[in-house]
Amino acid sequence: MKRALVPLAAACSLLLSLPVFAQAPGSVGQGTPVPGGAIPGLPTGAPRPGAPPRDTARTAVTGTAIVRGRVLAAEAPNGLRRAQISLSRVDAAQPGQQYRRVTTTDAEGRFQFGDLPAGRFSITADKAGYVALQYGQRRPYEAGTPVTLSDGETLDRVDFMLPRGSVISVRVTDEFGEPVAGVQVQVQRYQYGTDGQRRLTTAGNQTPFATTDDRGEFRAFGLMPGEYVVLASMRTLGGGMATGSGPNDVNEGFAPTFYPGTLSADQAQPLTLGIGQEQAIQFALIASRLGRISGTVVDSTSQPAVGAELTLITVSGSGSSSRPVGTVGPNGEFTVTGVAPGEHTLSVNYSRPGRSSEFAGLPIVVGTGDLAGLRLTLGGGATISGRVVFEGNTPRTGGGSPRVAAQQSDPRRAFLFFGGSTDPLSNGTIGEDGSFKLSGQTGRAFLSVVPLPAGWSVKSVIHDGMDITNVPLDLNEAAAVSDVRITLTDKITTVAGHVTDSRGQAMTDYVVVIQPAEQKEAVIAARLIRVARPDTRGRFEVRNVRPGRYVATAIEALEQGRQYSPEFQKELRRGAREFTLKEGETIAVDLRLTTGL
């Protein structure tokens, strides 16, 4: 089931339910996408010794601006109390400028943030049971617009009208119609990944591991209007404990089942929800034999990896669950039972004192039969080493401790954690002299510095005389990638402008998509594509665009993630305006709205 766009029949009414905002200057660029997603094992917190020196005397940012507003229920114009309002600065260009606050509304739904510094902020309102909205958001799954504040300014009427969330009420039974308790239910929707593919992701912020109750019932609530599929899966055997097995133990269970009763996401029946709508569904889990997988594991010297730890990772929607499934036995043999049909990754981790750890990850597809004779050969992965060079005088303060990270180019790899290193000497920590070492790496990955110090951006990543900033390194082949030079610059680019409609009238609401002038591989394009929405004066601004040739297109609306679709990128080129951006340059790009996209 693949559709170009979630039909937004409900969007019009959602649009109507949102207030018209006061005018204020400013604009926003969406954050740079981070292909590859989460970085496993990234320690957070303070600077490490050996990292570039930075000042430790810090004071909290404060100012004189004020933002006030109200949160109302869309269905009836009464104030919503204890809605959570989150404010965060989106234009922190200097160290120490990052800013984040949370408050709650009073009994009348009012909120106020005082003592704010000047800057551009995104504001989100959230209340359980309602749809969370960003300020300026008019449609489901659309980005909001920023609020701009000058020193001493008081901005009133930053109001939100929250639509009641939609509800899918699910009843799950077994093949005999008896309710099944403890079934994990996930509501999913199709979303574009950074590779331009639409795939199912978990909708909204559902409680992980929420399960049906003793009546087999589950309610997914607070959903945006849109199209959803529902997946029910039984929690794995053994509650996360390693399971043993006899050679002939019988394990009957359930396969992960999509509504109305299919193993295939393509055959799942989508449910379309309007604003505040409730739909009740009931379906039966598909009974299935649980599979057994067996094979052998050898280390890099072809010796049996006796005692290596086995983990089964199952990706579902935008999350994954891992469960330890035992250790490798005497002759390097292993057997894992109770594996539900579907796609999994069998990960093996082998650590021995005094030796660097070895690992492997094997994608497997389990059907109704067993998988025997799997053979895994462990390896230590690639080690990447080199130096980070800071070009510029901007202090490198604020915001965590930057490390060199390898970001998987395949978004599906983002949830598979294996390999890597937790050793500070080889986990990408940047030393006093800028040197770094990153070991245990696999897959295809881009190199970057995460998090980037405020005011800095990656100028280039050079290896073997080649600029690989946006070229994924194939780490499966190489044992060592050395002499990598990552240059960070404090010369930040800015692209800003206005948009007019077909009659030449200035527009206040639109989306600008900036993409490379030449079509590129989807995962590379995703690193360069930027999306911007206007501030309330109608001006858009994007910082930190990599120097190069781009085309920019202004459109009316954009479902988040659609910019990653290569077909859509092609369509966008038709009405696009080309521009070239040099290092540290600020340029104005005024655009005319392209309709029909």
Add this chain to the structure above:
Amino acid sequence: MRKIWMLVITLGIVSAWTSVSAQVALPAGQAPSVPGGVAGAPVPGQPRRDTAAQPQPTGTGRIRGRVVAAVTNGPLRRVQMALQWSETPAFRRIVMTDAEGRYEFAELPAGKFSLSASKPGYVSLQYGQRRPYEGGTSIALNVGETIASIDFALPRGGVIAGRITDEFGELMPQVQVQAQRFQFAQDGQRRLVTAGTATTDDRGEFRVYGLMPGEYVINGFVRAPTSFVVNGLPSPPNAMPSDGYPPTFYPGTANANDAQSITIGIGEEVNIQFGLIAARLARISGTVRDSEGRPGAGEVILLPRQGLTATNLSFNQLGADGSFAINGVAAGEYSLEVRQILPGREGPEAASVPITVAGNDIAGLRITTSKGSLITGRVVWDGTAPKTSPLPGPLRVGAMPADPINFSLGSGNDPKANGELDDNGNFQLGGVAGRVFLTLMTTLPSWAVKSVTLDGQDITDIPLDIGGRQSIDGIRITMTDKLTNVSGHVTDAKGSTVPQYVVVVQPADELDPNVVMRFVRTVRPDTNGRFELRALRPGRYVATALDSLEQGRQASPEFRRQLRRGAREFSVKEGETLSLSLTLTTGF
């Protein structure tokens, strides 16, 4: 997943349910790396092959039976049957019942087995368990024997359902609801332990299901937004709401002792409704320095000292200058645990600070972490039995916290000195803090600790107080393969053999409350009506046979005192096999 699992291990008597609920509440996709472990828990990812892993033992025995629903007697399908062999914790097999409720384990070795049956919505039972919160009995299987009719009748779990409103009577979605019960902890104190959790839906409704019959207190709370670090600083006071919904206990009190308990019978459903009380939430702030006065790096974990679950602990990053702030803290008793991850510095450091929050903010806390002590010593083997472990991994010495609730997240976790034995039996164990007992952590079925000595003094059962010492040398752990075996039968007042009972064994002399639980053992009979205790430490004991025992109650000093009245005294020497005949003591 491991993070929480390991936290739960040190809580002493925590029901399996708590650990399960704690595990499942973790977000998916969490990186499995555990920078700081728990003292006593085996360090994951450090197996070594000096003890060869054994293949899963098999044989020709069979255990089979049937599971039905209590009351209706209808067959229950897809019940998870988990079988464990008493010889080794590594032996664990799981099968599911078929459509007729039947199951079978084939190819079993001889020995004693424990078996549990669980199905969501039903009360999980151990074989031989007759009451809620009671231990099971074991199944004795001879070579090649088939034991049939190991049957279960699972009662439907109790349900506490209801609605939660705010202080204005409006229904509240997304409220965390906990059903908790009081249970004896290792120190004999009754503490709240979470037995079930739920979240209210958009209609403010919740259902906590699968509950054992018993008495529960219910609370509801809203998770406060977690504090964050921006610009390398923890969020300032005005960055977070200062009020919220800390736990309100049914029918409407902030104090657990004033909570009205709800009694659930078998399969019973009780409906309640109550309102949460909004309250000011405290902010705890301060700074962390390492043992050399440098700003700390890592995280501060706030753990409630009662009713810990995955939903009510909070992880807070340290700022760049070692400062921290924890927002949204409800009144109560906590343990503030600091884990320092200091790349480039020597080993991990940790600190543990008990803290009582009364409602007001606590500012200016100064916490200094410590490296802990480096303990070195040697393990000596007094005997010739093979040192084979059922679990793969190295032989390893560890430190168990002596205090009943001591999380000690950092101790004993120095990767360079993790307690592994070298070829001569020498070990180095770094990062140990607080009061601990030293022991061999690796399970060796044929071996037991005979003594632990330091400078000629026997400290086997005296907590080693690390204090400020940087190192402690010359620990000698003597292992013996001459294990004791105490077994027997129980008869009633008329001299008839009793098939079902619980035997509680405790030291004949009153001991320090922190030490006594090392000697207290409980045992239930096997299918032949016989009890057996292996590897009891040599010494003088008293044994009492009871009709039943609520799990954990043996930790209560008053209860143990009562038990002494009907008890039979015995002494057991190293390597001795003893047979006891006990008479059932009634009236408990």
